[in-house]
Amino acid sequence: MSYTPLNDLPLDLPPAYEPSPQLQFDLEDPISQEPLTFRQHASNAAKSFNKRIIQPINNALDPIYQLYCYSNAKFEYYISKVGNPLIIKRFMYIFFFAIILYIATLTGLSSEGMVGLHSDFTDPLKLSNFIEMSLDPKRLEENLQYFSSMPHLSGTSGDLALGEYIEKFISKSKLELNPDVIFEAFTNYPKKPTAQLFKNDELLLDLQLFENVDDQYNLNNFKYAFNPGSPNLKATGPLVYVNYGxxxxYNFIKQYENPIVIIKYSPYLPAFRQIQMAEKHGAAGVLFISDPQLQSIYSIDSIQREPVAFTNKYPGNILNPGIISGSILDRHFDVDKKLRNSDVMPSIPSIPISWKDFKLIMKHLQGIGERVQDWDFKLYDEEIEIWLGSPDFKMSINPDLIERPFKESWNIIGKLEGSEQDTFAIVIGSSRDSVCFGGMESSSSAILMELMNIFSEMSLSLPWRPLRSIYFASFTGSKYNIAGSTNFVIKNNQFTQRDVYAYIDLDDLIQGDELEFSVDPLFKQLVRNSINEMKNSNLTALPEIKMNNIENDDLINHKYIFNPISNSLPFQQRYNVPGISVKLINNDNDKFKDNNYNKWNVPKYPKNSCLDTFNNFKENLIDPDMSKHSFITKLIANIIVKLSDTPILPYDIFQMIKEFKINLEEIKSSSNGLSNIDFSKVENLINKITFIAEQNEAFTITWNDICDNGKGTEPNLLSVNRWDWNSKLLLLMKVLIQFNGTYNDPWNRNFLYGLYDGEYYDHFELPGLSLARNSLDFDGLQNQLNEMESLLEGCISLFQY
Structure with a gap:
């Protein structure tokens, strides 16, 4: 084999390739394309989306779908072997969702929220802490100052301005505003009253009847003397002083015919009862003076303007009181004639006067007629001698009132709806109107505003609502026969009769430093627990408050009292709504504090006078740091929480039955010797009704055991049982109503408690039995017992299974 050396290779070009069979094309410049249309762009985008998104997803899901079809076929195959596939699938569906609900219930919403871990209910301590943190004493003081910055008698521009202020707050808050706020009621206002003393037609004295108060107002109509609800009648007669009336x-003045009497406002009776006694004894008119025992509260020039319409007969609009007070009046009638025939307007006029004018009158009567030394009293270290005078001294009075028969007034109602049994409701009510500035009297409105603020913030800031609804009510017309609250209960008759189970009264809350109370037996234990919790709390700094009556269990033995001039009266009398009233009073000037009289209605501040101003409130250091206002606000807020958010209605039925037995025994013992009066059936029924209290106690204990005192979860079936039990408890007080009224009192349907019609007591138990006994109407007494027997039997049947 031989190789050719490289150097020997030929130096010519390599062999040429054969020509390509492909044709050669000439390259030309691209032709410019026209811009794509919107439709073409959309089509390209759709194709791109389909290629990039839809097709990859389909490619990924196709195997899963094939697996699902295979699994479903297998599942259907095996289900069909067990039984009917439709029925078995339903069972499995229910079982699956039951597991989910159980896990959700067991876990709870949040360990840090208002519903704690493993709990269906509110942690009361968290609510109490929130109340403590959200209460603002400065805001309380600012509201008090604003509410007392102007005169605000019912129906006036001042009352309207304050009502709009509350309404705007509710509209901006978490509360719901009740739109039905306007009602019409009779009102009257002073123009220029006169009271002149004559001796044999010679004018001796023209009383001032005007309260001198330094203020920024040029209009002085509100400073004139008058009694709201007094008739606009003139009267003339012999002038005589009759102590408390x-x-x-009145036995001392029998010799006088149709006299004008001077009466001290009583520590035992409201002014309207004194008017009724004056009418009974033939008086032609009344001049009122403040009780000299309160001279450290009122001044020599102050005038105390107490309402005088007869709320003990029928509260409500003076022109159409009682059950028709919620209806609209036909305006085509003689107003004067209707007023003369009214059951609630006095038939004689009255005017309040100052101590200064009273001293001038007594000087003119000095040494005239009989001296009644027992009636003498000291007034600012000056001894006032009481002489009865003679018929030669006559007084002529003219109230000179402006009457407004159809005056528009405004109730303002806010509602915090419950989360569970939302038709059940408690009402927190205060009086907004005042005859003058209403400094301390406006504490009720300021505290109502603070309570609304606290509960609105609580529902907004926390995942919480009460189990049952809370209504916050600012009532007006309180000086005119309690027109506002009566209109509310009558207009909302079904709601009040069926759903309201508690009323908290905010009137006259701050007067001193001694805690006082009037509580229905059903809630006495609840109130005492609330007070003790505040005393033992490390959070609450208590002001200087006397609570000895709480420590010695006096609250439990305390009499339950109806306040005859309070907005709570229509709720308590007509619908048997249990009431709660706690307040701080001042007993320093109470000469009768050692007696067994609870002077619930005696003002311990210059109420119903123009001395009751914010400046006087500050200057007299009544509550300089607002600690008393803060204490009472927190106390009431905690009571509200217990009433509205305790899973089982917090009724103390044992205490109710205990007091029922005591009151019946008192009636029975005072009726000894009355022939054929049978108490035995009612006594037996009261003993039987004890089983309701035992059932309630047993149910509460069982529920607490199962639900760990509200800290654990509640089974669904137990929830239904609890709601049913609450409904029965709510009806407990509703079935104990005499729908035809108690003895000779068609308005009052509460057979357990009422207003006393006598002189010395302001509490009155079993009013139907008591009035029949006092009237020596033995048949009426037995009829009342028979009605009571029927009501108790209905109550027992309600709780029998």
């Missing part, structure tokens, strides 16, 4: 006092 009791039946015994």
């Amino acid at each position: 009791s039946d015994l006092d």
